[in-house]
Amino acid sequence: MDSRRQQTIGFIGAGTVATVLAVGLAGCGRRVAAVSSRSMSSARGLAERLDSAAVACAGPQGVADACDLVFITTPDDAIEETAARVRWSARHSVVHCSGALSSDVLASVRKSGGGVASFHPFQTFAPGRVDTLDGATIALEGDRAVLMTLRGLASDLGCPTVTLRPEQKLLYHISGVLACNYVVALANAAGELWRGLGIPEEKAAKALGTLLKRTAGNVDRDGAAASLTGPIARGDAGTVVRHLDELARRAPALLAAYRGVGLLTVPLAQSKGDIDSETAQELRRLLAGDTIEAEIGDGARVPREVPV
Ligand SMILES: NC(=O)c1ccc[n+]([C@@H]2O[C@H](COP(=O)([O-])OP(=O)(O)OC[C@H]3O[C@@H](n4cnc5c(N)ncnc54)[C@H](OP(=O)(O)O)[C@@H]3O)[C@@H](O)[C@H]2O)c1
Structure with missing residues (x-):
């Protein structure tokens, strides 16, 4: 044996x-x-x-x-x-x-x-x-x-x-937290917006579950870049501005997450050629909120504080 x-x-x-x-x-x-x-x-x-x-x-x-x-x-x-x-x-x-x-x-x-x-x-x-x-x-x-x-x-x-290697484990584990735990937290935040709209729980769960399954299936089959859709992938800066305004008024607790994940989304959209560098820069400026890149002298750009 x-x-x-x-x-x-x-x-x-x-x-x-x-x-x-x-x-x-x-x-x-x-x-x-x-x-x-x-x-x-x-x-x-x-x-x-x-x-x-x-x-x-x-x-x-x-x-x-x-x-x-x-x-x-x-x-x-x-x-x-x-x-x-x-x-x-x-x-x-x-x-x-x-x-x-x-x-x-x-x-x-x-x-x-x-x-x-x-x-x-x-x-x-x-x-x-x-x-x-x-x-x-x-x-x-x-x-x-x-x-x-x-x-x-x-x-x-x-x-x-x-x-x-032992020293690689923490970053490896963070990747799991991002791809699993934080997706769950974001799904919960999305669910809270549905609850705020007064839609029955089971309808909200069905809608979000269907969307999550398609999204996960797309990422599994085609990879993250090919699966990206939405306003950032389309370069719809006007929609992003309207989202930020609405969140500031009606769900300010979600603003930081929307901005942070949005800033991760911009380079993904740019890497697959959906948006040009000018649009990417505009979206980054909107999403960063409290900083913009200011041009100095010879065309180099540095972040500087601006009021939100
Ligand atoms: N859950 C996941 O999704 C997941 C995925 C990958 C890896 N992991 C890893 O797998 C490991 C276990 O996680 P888990 O999710 O299985 O945890 P869990 O469901 O909480 O089970 C832990 C078990 O350990 C027992 N226990 C607690 N303290 C103990 C002690 N001092 N001596 C002996 N037994 C003790 C508990 O005892 P009693 O039931 O007897 O009270 C419980 O049955 C962790 O290292 C975790 O990071 C978890």
Whole structure:
């Protein structure tokens, strides 16, 4: 039998991501052998979901004693301290799933001779639902030998991988915050405008959901630049001015976000040739609001403060 399939896998922290990974790995024939969590009920809940003979352990040491490859799937802030509480040995590979942290937080494992890595699915998993990875890209970082094992796991799960250096993780994670969390926050802000119009909640949700799905599908298929539509892509400076005026009067809390994201949109529209540099400059001036670029002497331009 393939020795990788004999490897025992354990989870410390039986929450959302642990459930997705443990169920996924057990489903492709991997041996998930032990689970622990802060509460015994979470550990038992996950162990019972797995058809394999996974045991629920009273603490993390039980998982380490039973398994070679251990995922620490606690919240980010508990990873380092959780790892430090366990007696590891050279047979262990210990992995966390944080997008922002590198495997350096597992230094206590390295000191005991074990290997370390991070394994971050670039995917969103809502608490309380058993989502699947659905082909999510996995960002790997850490020790070479552990990464080889993790590439095998990702391949079994049907997920492509990218490999990062420790110092790249924060920017990588920020990209996920922008593409996922901030899109949700912007969708919520858009929903609040619909609520302000007095439109029933379910109609608003249907309208926004339909738009979001088409937008995400376009970006997935054609990339961001080709998917850009709207007043900035059309160079409609008059519409942008009317939007800014209306927001200032009726939803001033959204002005900063409208301006900030608008300023990111202008170079995208320019890069695909939708607007010329003069229009781009005009839009930037309108969106910046409190600064414009002023011409000095020899034609060079510098930002200067102007009243909003
Ligand atoms: N959710 C996502 O979309 C997502 C995506 C990619 C990566 N991640 C990463 O995956 C990791 C886990 O996130 P999650 O969303 O699965 O979190 P979660 O649903 O809140 O689950 C965390 C689990 O850890 C347990 N726990 C908390 N403190 C603990 C401790 N000191 N010792 C042992 N267990 C402890 C909790 O225990 P009890 O249930 O027993 O109280 C809970 O079951 C994080 O590093 C996160 O950054 C999350």
